[in-house]
Amino acid sequence: AQKITQTQPGMFVQEKEAVTLDCTYDTSDPSYGLFWYKQPSSGEMIFLIYQGSYDQQNATEGRYSLNFQKARKSANLVISASQLGDSAMYFCAMREGQFKETSGSRLTFGEGTQLTVNP
Amino acid sequence: DTAVSQTPKYLVTQMGNDKSIKCEQNLGHDTMYWYKQDSKKFLKIMFSYNNKELIINETVPNRFSPKSPDKAHLNLHINSLELGDSAVYFCASSQVPKQRGGYTFGSGTRLTVV
Numbered sequence: 001a002q003k004i005t006q007t008q009p010g011m012f013v014q015e016k017e018a019v020t021l022d023c024t025y026d027t028s029d030p031s032y033g034l035f036w037y038k039q040p041s042s043g044e045m046i047f048l049i050y051q052g053s054y055d056q057q058n059a060t061e062g063r064y065s066l067n068f069q070k071a072r073k074s075a076n077l078v079i080s081a082s083q084l085g086d087s088a089m090y091f092c093a094m095r096e097g098q099f100k101e102t103s104g105s106r107l108t109f110g111e112g113t114q115l116t117v118n119p
Numbered sequence: 120d121t122a123v124s125q126t127p128k129y130l131v132t133q134m135g136n137d138k139s140i141k142c143e144q145n146l147g148h149d150t151m152y153w154y155k156q157d158s159k160k161f162l163k164i165m166f167s168y169n170n171k172e173l174i175i176n177e178t179v180p181n182r183f184s185p186k187s188p189d190k191a192h193l194n195l196h197i198n199s200l201e202l203g204d205s206a207v208y209f210c211a212s213s214q215v216p217k218q219r220g221g222y223t224f225g226s227g228t229r230l231t232v233v
Contacts, residue, residue, distance in 0.1 A: 037224075044226045071142075109163070
């Protein structure tokens with residue numbers, strides 16, 4: 001069963017506007033971590049933001065914030081004030097067993113959302 | 120200084136050949152991974168090593184063999200390459216669970232089998 005679902009294959013946003021990229025997940029483990037990565041056309045994977053399942057506050061990193069709704073099992077990425085350089089593929093990922101000492105700490109990725117920022 | 124470095128960045132080879140991709144990390148992380156990104160951009164884990172010990176071995180053809188000489192290095196050797204092996208291969212490392220942040224990825228190796 002797919003554990004990470006990104007339902008938006010492509011999204012378009014005007015420069016300087018905010019955009020929300022959706023991510024839902026499925027796990028029975030009470031401890032998990034959620035990640036967002038950006039992959040520009042150059043191909044590298046850039047870590048953006050992290051949310052732990054026990055974190056009380058939604059994560060924020062500069063223009064990135066994570067709208068974490070635990071009961072709904074969603075972890076949407078919000079990018080404020082979009083820039084042309086934000087055009088890229090965005091991946092949501094999950095690691096189960098946030099506090100486990102042993103590894104088995106694989107990241108499971110969603111299928112990605114291609115974001116295009118228009119001038 | 121590059122945190123996770125992979126070589127080569129591009130690899131074009133003929134079917135049936137054997138090739139290796141090397142990965143090194145200078146972050147002091149205990150765990151290293153190989154991920155495969157297919158033509159549809161889907162990323163899937165292949166292997167994981169923790170302190171030189173293989174801990175994740177997904178359903179991958181046994182033509183793929185990872186080797187970790189020490190915890191800073193994780194190489195991927197592929198025998199008898201097939202057209203379907205064409206993909207981008209990413210090496211990554213992490214320090215779980217102390218690292219709250221993400222996994223650090225290398226820049227990827229684009230393998231093309233012709």
